[in-house]
Amino acid sequence: MYYTGDPHADDASPPEDPARGRLWRVLGWLSIAMSVVLVAGSLTAYGAWRRLDGQIDRENLDGRLGDNRPEKLNGSLNILLIGSDSRRGSNARYGSEPGQRSDTTILLHISPGGEEAIGISFPRDSMVQMPPCKKKDGTTVPAQFGMINAAFSNGGPACTWRTIESLTDIHIDHYVEVDFAGFKRVVDALGGVEICVPRRIDDPKAELRLRAGRQVVRGEQALGYVRTRYGLGDGSDLDRIKRQQAFMASVVKEATDKGMLTDPGRTYDFLSAVTKSIKADDGLSLSVMQKLAGGLRGMSAGKVRFVTVPVEPYPQDPNRVQFNRALAEPLFKAVREDNKLPERKPVPVQHKVQPVPPAQVRVGVYNGAGTPGLAQRTADQLAGRGFQIVKVGTANRRYARTQILYGAGAERQAARMAIAVPGPKPRPWRAARPGHVYLVIGQNGAELRVLNAKVPKVAGEVRADRDVCEAT
Incomplete structure (x- = not known):
């Protein structure tokens, strides 16, 4: 039966709704943050959660992230992980460099x-x-071109957050920061981390x-391993990142080990070390962490991987790199649009209607x-x-609900x-242009079907x- 909408309506009027520092580049802190979200699911007692939550140092970033931020497109979780090389307090023994930098920056994406x-x-x-960044004191650092780690020096975690969002167009939900001393505490709480080096x-x-x-490192040895610049590899930042990712993989593997997940006491000791070692935004609340933990109970080490943004030499300076946009953008796009949710079978239009290829579908998209x-x-x-x-x-x-409408001769296109x-089940509409399909997005959204290998x-x-x- 045809929908009898306004025959004089134009294309924009769909019908009514029918119903340095530099040494801290090993990314060990990423391991810390990843480990906490991967094992927290085994700790369910509310009292224990409250005690752990009270140990986290939080910062309010309201008003410092700007208004022109990327939209959130799905139910994924994106956490910005920052490694600080601060020499304050218990970190003073590692040098006297002023201030702090973020020589390590990682975006942790957890699929829906x-x-x-x-x-x-x-x-x-x-x-x-x-982009321009606002400091805690309200002053603004103007937009500038330079090395990516300068963002943290300019305006702290809020500036790094803004910078990564502007470069990737990926909406970030939270941030976590870790320093040297916190790294050692967490590695020790794990009982050490296994590494493999090719030579003495x-x-x-x-x-x-x-x-x-092959060997297990703890405390100072673990920190020394992640800090060494010339003891391993060719000394390049990219070479270090590759080695550091292998270290992080080992931490996640250890943190998700069945012995950890089935021992509440060991899990609590580990999470206690983590919460004493991190700084986060005040939006990373107890309820958010509990929800996250509940959704990650089934995740294993085999479902966690580490990649580096594809880069190429920076023409003006051989010691610097720039994003290879042709290779980086597909990665960013896949993360932005990662809708990997349980598959739903497509709703058939009518009896065995053979759909045409997408290139033959002329569609108008309307925001309802x-x-x-x-x-x-x-x-x-x-x-x-x-x-x-x-x-x-x-x-x-x-x-209220999304609709797929189509004009005369467009039944296969609607399929x-x-x-x-x-x-939504496609419906014919008399007022539609012949051969056209209309997607009217209602308040229940329009979730695109998952494609294989969504994050390449x-x-x-x-x-x-x-x-x-493996690669030693």
């Missing part, structure tokens, strides 16, 4: 439903455009002495939910999958749209379940 996690490293030598190491500057081969930019973002995603976008507009009223956007593999990535000696 806790299906998998990926840590994306941003090399400190990357030359990038940084004797580096007095890093206080590091190791025999060749009232969320700014929703129609354009959805249209961009559909265009990325090959659909012809002929119109993006705002509906003349709010709609293809129903595959791309599972849920990246050359050189490290899985947390790998053997520590």
Whole structure:
């Protein structure tokens, strides 16, 4: 039966709704943050949670992240992980450098439903455009071009947060920061971390002495391993990141070990060490952590991997790099649009209607939910999958549920749209243009069907379940 809407309505009016520092680059702090979210699910007592929550040092970032932020497109969780090289307090023994820097920056992305996690490293030598940043005292640091780790010096974690969002267009939910002393506490709480080195190491500057081969490091030895600059590799930042990711993978593997997950006492001791060692935004509340923990109980080391943002030499300085946008953008896009939720079967249009390819579908996308930019973002995603976008507009009223409507002769095109956007059943509409499909996004949203390999593999990535000696 046809919908009898206004025959004089134009394309923009869909029908009514029918119903340095530099030594702290080993990313050990990332291991800390990842470990806490991966094992917290085994600690359920509310009292214990309250005690742990009270140990976290939190900072209010209200008003410092700006208004023009990326929209959140799905139910994933993105946490910015920052390694601080502060020499204050118990960190003073590692030198007297003033201030603090973030020579380590990682974006931890946890897919909807806790299906998998990926840590994306941003090399400190990357030359990038940084947005203006507001400091705690209210003063503003103007926008500038420089090394990515300068953002933390300019305006603390809020500035690093703004910079990563501006570079990736990925919405960040929270941040976590760790220093030297916190790193040692967490490694010791794990009982040490297994590493593998290709030869004997004797580096007095890093206080590091190791025999060749597989071994477990704790405390100062673990910190020395992550701090050494010249004892291993070629000394480049990219080479260190690769080695550091192997270390992080080993930490996650240890933290998700069944012995840890089934021993409440050991789990509590570990999480206590973590919460005493981190600083976070005040939005990372107890309820958020409990919700996160509940969603991650089934995650194993094999579902955690580490990648580095694809880079290329910076033409003006051989000691610096810049993002390789052709390779980096597909990674950022996959994280932005990661909708890896339980599959829903596409709703058939009618009896065995054969859908046409996306390139043959002319579609108008309309925002009937009232969320700014929703129609354009959805249209961009559909265009990325090959659909012809002929119109993006705002509906003349709010709609509770999403609709797929089609004009005469567009039944097979609507069938293809129903595959791309599972849920709404396509309906013919007399006022529609012949051969056209209309996607009207209601307040229940328009979730695109999951594509295989949503977050693509990246050359050189490290899985947390790998053997520590695999690439030694």
